[in-house]
Amino acid sequence: MTTTNTNSLGHIDPQNAIELRNERKRRIESSLAKRHRKEKTFKVFGFSAVITGLLCVALLFGSILAKGLPAFWQYSFTVPVYFDPSVIQVGAKPTPIANESPAKFEERMIAWQTEMGMVDWDMLLSKAIVAKDPKVAAQEDELSSLYTSSETYKLRDMVMADPSLIGQKKDLNVLVDANVDVWLSGNIDRSLPDEQQQLSPEIRQLADELKAQGIIEKTFNTNIFFNPDSRSSPATSGLAGAFMGSVFMMLIVILISIPIGVASAIYLEEFAPKNIITDIVEVNINNLAAVPSIVFGLLGAAIFIGWMHMPLSAPLVGGLVLSLMTLPTVIITTRASLKAVPPSIRQAALGLGASRLQTVFHHVLPLALPGILTGAIIGVAQALGETAPLLLIGMSAFVASVPATPLDQSTALPVQIFLWQGNELRNFFEGRTAAAIIVLLALMIGLNSLAIWLRKKFEVRW
Structure with missing residues (x-):
């Protein structure tokens, strides 16, 4: 405590007044410094919290984008498909006949659709791949493992919608199988033994060769936007x-x-x-x-x-x-x-x-x-x-x-x-x-x- 001395008239001694004023000034400055330190500390903690939150959000979005953006591109290849009449041996598409009942016409239509389903569409795609790269002719029986199974149904539906395609040649974009896409994208360890791989060594080698030649290439994956989910053909599954x-x-x-x-x-x-x-x-x-x-x-x-x-x-x-x-x-x-x-x-x-x-x-x-x-x-x-x-x-x-x-x-x-x-x-x-x-x-x-x-x-x- 600072004591103040007063003279006989009750006035504070000037020296003591100066000391009192200096003491108050030191207290105020100490209080201000303490408040400023607390304010700076709070600002640092607040700024750190904001930066930490932004970093977490950036990490979350970065990891999602790093994994998700490549999925918008998918491996496929374009081949000239010849709709060989010797393979597509079906009659003309049924048309209504005079005085024919709807049930009879429906029966003939179902029979025609069944014949379409029995066509070896895989052969057409295999021959198209061989036409694109004749060096793979020796592996023609294994080429069906390269593309997803739904591509054969796509060919069938195209011919059923337009039978005039029979006898014509058309360039078609064909999606590779999901397992082939995983292999080519590097999403599986290539050093794993054959029994742990999802593809045979021949198909893996063939896929790598076709990719090296530029036949198999990445294209934008529109299926993810326009196709529903699929279990039989995972490569075509979409949202x-x-x-x-x-x-x-x-x-x-x-x-x-x-x-x-x-x-x-x-x-x-x-x-x-x-x-x-x-x-x-x-x-x-x-x-x-x-x-x-x-x-x-x-x-x-x-x-x-x-x-x-x-x-x-x-x-x-x-x-x-x-x-x-x-x-x-x-x-x-x-x-x-x-x-x-x-x-x-x-x-x-x-x-x-x-x-x-x-x-x-x-x-x-x-x-x-x-x-x-x-x-x-x-x-x-x-x-x-x-x-x-x-x-x-x-x-x-x-x-x-x-x-x-x-x-x-x-x-x-x-x-x-x-x-x-x-x-x-x-x-x-x-x-x-x-x-x-x-x-x-x-x-x-x-x-x-x-x-x-x-x-x-x-x-x-x-």
Whole structure:
């Protein structure tokens, strides 16, 4: 403690006053230095946290892109296929005959299609490869292992659609088999012994030779966008079925959860009386927002499938389940946007004679629209990435077709990712899984970007 001496008149001694002032100055400077150190320490920790988060995100996206981008290119080769009439020994395509019953015509058509199915289409492709590189003629019997099995069905379907192709030659792009693609892409250890390899030594050597000659080359993989999933021909498997399933589900979510959620939020925030009933409703809405998504899957399986007997593995059921899951998020974000509108807006409108309904829909709602749109789109984006509730309503089933309506069986993008990551042909589908994740992330980033753009577009400053 610093003691102060005073003279007989009660004045502080000048020397003591100077010491007191210096002491206070030292205390203030020490306090300021301590606060500045704490502030700098907090800034360092905050900056480090941001950098760490960005590095983790960069690492995540980098690993996904490194694995997924190569899957958008796939090995294939272009060969001149001659539709040899001596191989395609089938009659002309049946045409209706006068006074012929539809059943009889259908019988003749089925018989013709059966004859088409019995044609040795592999021979046409093998001869086409030999025509491209005559040096492989000695291995003609093994050439069918180079390409995926669906290519023979493609030839069959082409001739069935246009029988005039018989006797003509046409250059066709043929996809290599999934195992050949894995070998050429280097996704398998080439030093493994033959018994652990998926291809015979002859096919591996032949594939390497054709690649070295430029016959087999990488091309952009459009199948991943336009084909459904396939088990018989993994090389042609794609995301078309899962993508359309997700589109149908998101349309249902948008048409159900957003109108109901926004209307509920407007009523609760602007019109509902403040009593115990509305308090219970608000508490339950907040609780539902924290319920794990798998619980909504159980609810959907019990009500929509078990009780209402809706079709299993249909986008309609998936959309309804995701709508229930999204509703609390839409309601909470909409109420937050309505609360953010200053009370003076409401008071001014009411003071000028507007009704309560006019005040809400003509003044409050337009100002809250950016936040409402943002919350709704974020809720839809969250629903797009959900997997657990869809697994419980059967959307994990293998579906080899593209759904035409919300009632058709389908899967979804996150479920397709789940299925591919567990595929037995891991070396091939690991890249495709990452590619599917890239497509899903692109959709989610697109939705979030749309939310930001809409917020900026409709934002009103007051």
